[in-house]
Amino acid sequence: MAIILGSNRYGKAETRLVRVTRDGDTHHLKDLDVSTSLSGDMEAVHLTGDNSAVLPTDTQKNTVYAFARKHGVDQIEDFALLLARHFTTSQPAVHHARVEIEEYAWDRVPVTGHSFTRRGGEVRTCVVHHDRDGRVSVVSGLKDLVLLNTTGSEFRGYAVDEYTTLPPTTDRVLATAVHARWRHAGDTPSYGDSYVRVRDRLVAAFAGTHSRSLQQTLYAMGERALAECPEICEVRLVLPNRHHVAVDLSPFGLDNDNVVFNAADRPYGLIEGAVLRDDAPDPGFAWE
Numbered sequence: 001m002a003i004i005l006g007s008n009r010y011g012k013a014e015t016r017l018v019r020v021t022r023d024g025d026t027h028h029l030k031d032l033d034v035s036t037s038l039s040g041d042m043e044a045v046h047l048t049g050d051n052s053a054v055l056p057t058d059t060q061k062n063t064v065y066a067f068a069r070k071h072g073v074d075q076i077e078d079f080a081l082l083l084a085r086h087f088t089t090s091q092p093a094v095h096h097a098r099v100e101i102e103e104y105a106w107d108r109v110p111v112t113g114h115s116f117t118r119r120g121g122e123v124r125t126c127v128v129h130h131d132r133d134g135r136v137s138v139v140s141g142l143k144d145l146v147l148l149n150t151t152g153s154e155f156r157g158y159a160v161d162e163y164t165t166l167p168p169t170t171d172r173v174l175a176t177a178v179h180a181r182w183r184h185a186g187d188t189p190s191y192g193d194s195y196v197r198v199r200d201r202l203v204a205a206f207a208g209t210h211s212r213s214l215q216q217t218l219y220a221m222g223e224r225a226l227a228e229c230p231e232i233c234e235v236r237l238v239l240p241n242r243h244h245v246a247v248d249l250s251p252f253g254l255d256n257d258n259v260v261f262n263a264a265d266r267p268y269g270l271i272e273g274a275v276l277r278d279d280a281p282d283p284g285f286a287w288e
Contacts, residue, residue: 011037053093222275241269
């Protein structure tokens with residue numbers, strides 16, 4: 001029996017980067033969490049401890065900061081591509097680079113040019129891959145986008161066994177915290193514009209779908225984004241079902257016709273799925 005080294009990669013996780021761009025008295029703020037990961041000819045370091053092929057993770061962190069100063073930061077996908085391309089072209093031992101970025105949004109306080117308030121909740125994301133053969137993939141996304149419909153959702157006609165206690169309903173609160181990722185089919189002229197378009201379609205489909213199940217809503221969201229955003233070819237969604245349970249107020253002599261709810265944080269249903277065009281190109285390493 002032979003024992004061999006399997007797939008591996010290494011990098012610097014969650015480098016916190018804040019870049020301030022000063023345009024006179026008006027300042028612009030970018031707040032990012034950048035993770036880099038490299039793979040390639042790394043057998044020696046694992047098998048013998050030979051570090052000659054290893055670009056230190058501290059160097060990867062420093063590169064993030066240096067590139068932010070030299071090149072600026074606009075769209076996170078473009079910044080990730082810049083970093084990934086640098087690692088695969090500057091280091092002979094690095095065959096593949098993966099760069100993941102989360103962006104935290106800030107809004108400028110109107111009365112000043114330099115004061116900001118952190119926008120709560122939603123986080124913009126991207127994962128970029130680049131290998132030494134020039135193959136590239138870009139996956140954009142978001143997480144923690146909290147959505148809620150107070151009506152227009154039902155759940156009935158499901159399978160029942162001896163352990164089923166959930167009563168069917170034709171009117172319920174539907175709430176979730178969306179984690180969505182979408183794969184770009186090719187070059188996208190503006191990742192910022194694309195992000196706004198896809199996000200708007202996801203929200204519109206959630207709001208406009210009379211939901212008989214969260215799975216149905218998931219498909220409607222992905223379908224709407226793909227139908228109206230031709231630059232993307234696949235959407236993957238993770239939708240936790242944030243249950244809102246009507247409180248029994250009968251002990252107090254009160255009715256409760258879907259007015260007062262307990263917003264339960266756990267356990268929760270977890271719905272996951274992918275929606276894609278039938279002509280979508282092979283994803284390759286996009287989802288890795």
